Amino acid sequence: MERGKRSEPAELLAIVLVGLFLKLFAGRFSLTEKGIILPGYDEYYHMRRILYTVSHFPNTLWFDSYLNYPHGFEVTWPPLWDQISAAFSLILGQRTQGGVEMAASIMPVLIGCLAIIVIYYLMKELFSSRVAMLAAFMTALAPTYLLYTMFGAIDHHCLEVLLQLGSILFVGLALSRKEKRYVFAVLAGLTMAALAYTWEGADIYLGIFLIYAAVEMTIDLWKGSSTSITREMTTTLLAAYGVALILVLPFWNTDWMGASSLGLAAMIAALAIMFALSHVLAARRLPWTAFPLGIFVLVVLFALLSTILGGLFGLSDLIHSGISFLLSGEMTGEISEAEPLIYNADTFYTVVFSSLGLNLLFSVAGMAAMVAVIRQSDASRRPGQLLLLIWAIYAIVITFGQARFLYLSTIVIGVLISVLFFTLLDLAKRYLAEKGHKSPTWLPLILLLILVLPTLAETIPFAENTPPAVEGDWYQSLAWLKENSNTTSYYDNPDRNGEYSVMSWWDYGNWILYLSKRPVVANNFQVGADDAARFYLSESEENATAVLDARGSRYVMTDYDMIYGKLPALTTWANESLNTYMALNESGSQVEAVPLKRLFNTTLARLHFFDGAGMSHFRLIYESSSFVGSNPPTSKVKIFEYVPGALIRIKAGQDQRAGVLLNMTSNQGRSFTYVNEATPNNGEYDVRVPYSTDHEYGTYALGPYLVFSGNEKGVKMQNIMVSDRDVLEGRTIEVSF
Numbered sequence: 001m002e003r004g005k006r007s008e009p010a011e012l013l014a015i016v017l018v019g020l021f022l023k024l025f026a027g028r029f030s031l032t033e034k035g036i037i038l039p040g041y042d043e044y045y046h047m048r049r050i051l052y053t054v055s056h057f058p059n060t061l062w063f064d065s066y067l068n069y070p071h072g073f074e075v076t077w078p079p080l081w082d083q084i085s086a087a088f089s090l091i092l093g094q095r096t097q098g099g100v101e102m103a104a105s106i107m108p109v110l111i112g113c114l115a116i117i118v119i120y121y122l123m124k125e126l127f128s129s130r131v132a133m134l135a136a137f138m139t140a141l142a143p144t145y146l147l148y149t150m151f152g153a154i155d156h157h158c159l160e161v162l163l164q165l166g167s168i169l170f171v172g173l174a175l176s177r178k179e180k181r182y183v184f185a186v187l188a189g190l191t192m193a194a195l196a197y198t199w200e201g202a203d204i205y206l207g208i209f210l211i212y213a214a215v216e217m218t219i220d221l222w223k224g225s226s227t228s229i230t231r232e233m234t235t236t237l238l239a240a241y242g243v244a245l246i247l248v249l250p251f252w253n254t255d256w257m258g259a260s261s262l263g264l265a266a267m268i269a270a271l272a273i274m275f276a277l278s279h280v281l282a283a284r285r286l287p288w289t290a291f292p293l294g295i296f297v298l299v300v301l302f303a304l305l306s307t308i309l310g311g312l313f314g315l316s317d318l319i320h321s322g323i324s325f326l327l328s329g330e331m332t333g334e335i336s337e338a339e340p341l342i343y344n345a346d347t348f349y350t351v352v353f354s355s356l357g358l359n360l361l362f363s364v365a366g367m368a369a370m371v372a373v374i375r376q377s378d379a380s381r382r383p384g385q386l387l388l389l390i391w392a393i394y395a396i397v398i399t400f401g402q403a404r405f406l407y408l409s410t411i412v413i414g415v416l417i418s419v420l421f422f423t424l425l426d427l428a429k430r431y432l433a434e435k436g437h438k439s440p441t442w443l444p445l446i447l448l449l450i451l452v453l454p455t456l457a458e459t460i461p462f463a464e465n466t467p468p469a470v471e472g473d474w475y476q477s478l479a480w481l482k483e484n485s486n487t488t489s490y491y492d493n494p495d496r497n498g499e500y501s502v503m504s505w506w507d508y509g510n511w512i513l514y515l516s517k518r519p520v521v522a523n524n525f526q527v528g529a530d531d532a533a534r535f536y537l538s539e540s541e542e543n544a545t546a547v548l549d550a551r552g553s554r555y556v557m558t559d560y561d562m563i564y565g566k567l568p569a570l571t572t573w574a575n576e577s578l579n580t581y582m583a584l585n586e587s588g589s590q591v592e593a594v595p596l597k598r599l600f601n602t603t604l605a606r607l608h609f610f611d612g613a614g615m616s617h618f619r620l621i622y623e624s625s626s627f628v629g630s631n632p633p634t635s636k637v638k639i640f641e642y643v644p645g646a647l648i649r650i651k652a653g654q655d656q657r658a659g660v661l662l663n664m665t666s667n668q669g670r671s672f673t674y675v676n677e678a679t680p681n682n683g684e685y686d687v688r689v690p691y692s693t694d695h696e697y698g699t700y701a702l703g704p705y706l707v708f709s710g711n712e713k714g715v716k717m718q719n720i721m722v723s724d725r726d727v728l729e730g731r732t733i734e735v736s737f
Contacts, residue, residue: 011133012120019116019140023109026463027151029471036101036152037468037475041524043154044510046082049075050104050154053086054095055492060086065494067509068527069501069519070552072494076256080197081156105152112149115162115411116140122169123415125176126384127373131418138414143458144406147466160199161408166191167240168391171209172384174236185236189243196248196260203263206244208394209237210267212387214295217278219386221288227279233383234275241268273298341403355454356406359413362451363396366416369423392416410455417451470511473624473636474559478515480622481639484697485555491517500554503547503642505532505562505570512557521551533573536562536604537581541615544603548642556618556640558608560628564593570604607640611664611672616645616688619727621697623666635668643690644730646722650678650685651736652709658685661706667698685709692724707735 030036038044052061060079067073089095089103119139124132139145149158170188174181196202213233220230245264252261277294342348351357367389374385392412399409425447429439470478481502488498501519502512509523522528528551535547536558548556562570571578581599585592599605609632612618623635650658658678665671678687693701704719716737726733 008129008133012117012136015120015133015136015140016113016116018137019113020109022140022146022459022463023112023150026146026466027105027109027153029467030105030152035098036105037471038101038105038154039147039150039152039466039468040155041469041507041510043152044514045524046085046154046156047101047104048510048514049077049079049082050085050089051097051100052492053079053082054089054100057086057090058083061494063495065490065497066488066513066519067523067525069521070497072497073525073527074255075525076200077156078197078200078256080194081159084159085154104154108149108153108155108158109151111158111162112145115145115149115158115165118162118165118169119411119415122165122172122388123418125169126172126381126388127419128422131422134421135415135418138418138452138455139411141452141455141459142410142414143455143462144410145408146459146462148407150466152468156198157404157407160195160205161411163191163195163198164205164408165411167195167205167209168387171236171240172387174240175233175383175387176380178232178380181232181236182239185239186243188240189247192240192244192264193247196244196257196264200256200259202260203267204398206241206260206263206267208391209240209387210270211394212390213237213271214274214292215390216383216386217274218288218291221278221281221291227282229383230275230278230282234271237271238268241271339403341400341406355457358454359410359417359458360396362420362454363392363413363416366413366418366420367393369420370416372423373419388415410458414455417455421448421451470515473626474508474511475515477557477622477624477637477639478511481512481518481555482516484622485516485518488518497552501552502555502557503532503535503551503553504557505529505536505566507566508557508559518555521553529573533570536570536602537574537576538603539598539601541603541617545617545642554642556607556642557637558604558640559637560608560634561636562604563595563599563608564629567599608638609634611638611674612640612690613673613675614677615690616676617642617690619643619690620664620666620699622699623668623670625668627668635666635670641690643727645688645690646692646726647730647732648678648687648689648705648707648720648722649681649732649734650687650707650709651734652685652716653737654683656685656709656711658687658707658709660687660689661708662689662691662693662704663702664691665700665702671702689722690727691722692727693721694724696724709737 027039030039038047049061053059060082062075063072064075065072067075085104085107086100088107089100092099092103094100094103116136116139120132120136122132123135145158145161147153148155148161167188170184170191174184174188177184192202192206195205216233217230220227241264245261245268248257248261248264251257274295277298278291281288281290281294340347342351351360370385370389370392374382374389377385392415395405395409395412399405425444428443428447432439468475486499488500490496490498498519501521502516503521504512506522506524506526506529509520509528512518512520513523520528522532531547531551535544535556538544538547547553567582568578571581581596581602583594583596585594595605600609606612606615607618607620611620618640620638621641622639624637626636627633628636648660652658660674660676660678662674663671664674674689674691676687676689678685689705691701693704704721706717707720708715708717710716718735718737720733720735722733725731
């Protein structure tokens with residue numbers, strides 16, 4: 001090899017290795033002495049499904065009785081990601097849980113490295129090798145996509161992004177290489193279909209080609225270009241859409257493929273109608289403005305017809321739900337990843353005054369640079385470059401609709417910055433040359449640092465500190481629950497109900513299901529979230545237990561974050577006002593959350609703050625080791641058992657007050673007191689208690705119950721023992737004074 005000559009394959013390999021290192025380094029926290037701990041939430045249900053698929057390959061899990069207990073839940077995740085991960089595990093000869101977890105944890109890393117390569121070839125085809133190399137490097141750094149492609153991030157979003165990039169690449173190749181147009185169109189159709197088999201919302205990505213077609217047709221009419229350009233573009237996209245539709249049709253009537261198949265059919269029809277309209281306008285030499293006006297009229301007519309004809313087979317509802325999903329912000333306060341990027345003053349300042357905000361400004365400049373490049377580009381590259389520009393704008397727009405799409409738009413930002421860098425560099429060199437000056441050697445480096453540093457400022461913290469969300473208190477608590485509660489049936493083949501469920505907030509459902517192997521009421525599909533919110537915010541024990549009885553729950557999980565972090569979500573799901581539970585006092589730049597009386601009346605606060613004091617059916621059986629907060633300090637995670645409770649019937653004189661007191665110690669050695677007041681009942685006093693005086697758990701009574709009865713004239717007391725059978729069978733214990 002000649003001295004100093006570049007080797008593009010070696011450079012690309014080096015960039016891929018950088019990406020590989022970052023993804024392994026960022027995911028290093030998932031490797032522990034106890035095995036693999038997955039980093040997020042959805043990963044745990046994907047892992048459950050992958051394990052099932054390994055045992056039943058290629059079939060996957062479609063109904064799960066361990067979700068939405070006792071009703072079960074039809075899983076609507078398309079299966080491709082789980083099937084690919086299961087196949088990879090089988091190829092490596094892994095069938096045990098640990099082996100499958102390891103194999104599946106590697107898959108996101110491999111997918112992420114492939115995305116780097118796809119971006120390289122896309123940008124090389126549409127721009128140049130130097131732009132492609134920088135874009136590949138920026139993809140390796142892409143901060144949010146790094147989180148979805150690091151070791152252990154077993155989530156379909158990494159594959160979803162790769163397939164979207166692949167579809168852009170193949171359509172771009174089909175537009176620029178006319179001699180192999182239909183070969184690349186077929187490949188584009190394959191990736192489109194694979195995208196539909198990966199994510200139920202594939203239409204959100206596939207619609208970009210329809211938008212591109214409308215823009216391309218408008219530009220061609222404006223320029224008075226030959227209709228052959230529009231015809232070639234239309235036939236290319238129709239071929240790609242057609243291949244995709246054929247491949248998804250076998251499952252068109254399923255819940256998980258219905259939207260994609262209907263969407264593809266609608267896109268084919270819309271594309272054909274737009275082409276016919278543009279052809280008529282060109283033939284009659286009407287003004288180009290008639291084309292967008294005609295599209296607007298057709299959209300209005302479609303809306304009217306869909307109303308009259310009942311939605312046109314659900315197409316109207318599909319479009320409306322898609323727009324609402326992307327832009328309405330209807331999930332604000334309920335699902336953090338589905339919230340708009342900016343929806344109030346706080347998020348505005350957070351974004352604007354951040355590395356992301358600076359990158360968004362660079363992206364706008366990059367779009368302008370791309371427009372300049374397109375104007376000077378040759379005819380073969382221009383259609384693909386225009387597609388890339390429209391896709392970039394679209395990706396950033398939908399990110400403002402839902403912050404989740406940062407895993408796509410951070411790649412787009414890198415692409416735009418790459419185009420911007422070389423555009424600015426060329427302009428600077430040309431300007432200096434015109435002035436008779438030589439371009440300084442430091443100029444490219446300084447310009448590159450300015451444009452890349454904001455991305456590095458986001459990437460480095462992500463790579464350095466990304467511990468699994470479940471690590472620590474939650475992981476320990478769920479391991480304890482698994483070992484100290486009765487095993488439930490049908491976990492591996494969940495076609496029938498297990499014996500009981502666990503009540504938790506939906507954020508933690510997948511953790512409980514996978515790590516404790518117990519059925520849950522609510523999980524990360526948000527199913528059961530309404531009942532969970534109703535339970536935790538209930539202000540009477542009767543209402544709380546009614547929810548648990550309907551849901552067959554035996555255990556209840558609480559944590560500190562549900563009060564000081566997730567309370568807005570709970571109140572949103574329960575259609576309650578947060579301001580009635582918590583006051584926010586601002587002091588300068590600090591905001592203090594002050595619980596109000598109504599919060600202390602909720603089941604959530606009565607359990608987590610006061611260990612169920614004054615309640616009859618909930619006993620604390622475990623608390624985690626970390627203590628947080630003050631007044632009073634409380635452990636981060638607590639587990640309560642829902643029990644019938646022993647009934648203590650106190651026979652005392654009239655005009656008395658009666659109750660019980662029991663000194664307790666938690667499994668962490670924390671002392672607390674259970675107290676409850678008896679209620680009059682036909683001349684007697686009844687009090688139901690959840691704790692026994694046996695040592696059934698690490699949390700136990702320090703002695704007998706102190707039963708008391710009295711008035712201002714005096715108090716009588718008596719010690720009694722309550723067995724665990726008394727509590728679990730709801731027995732009555734009589735006490736006479």
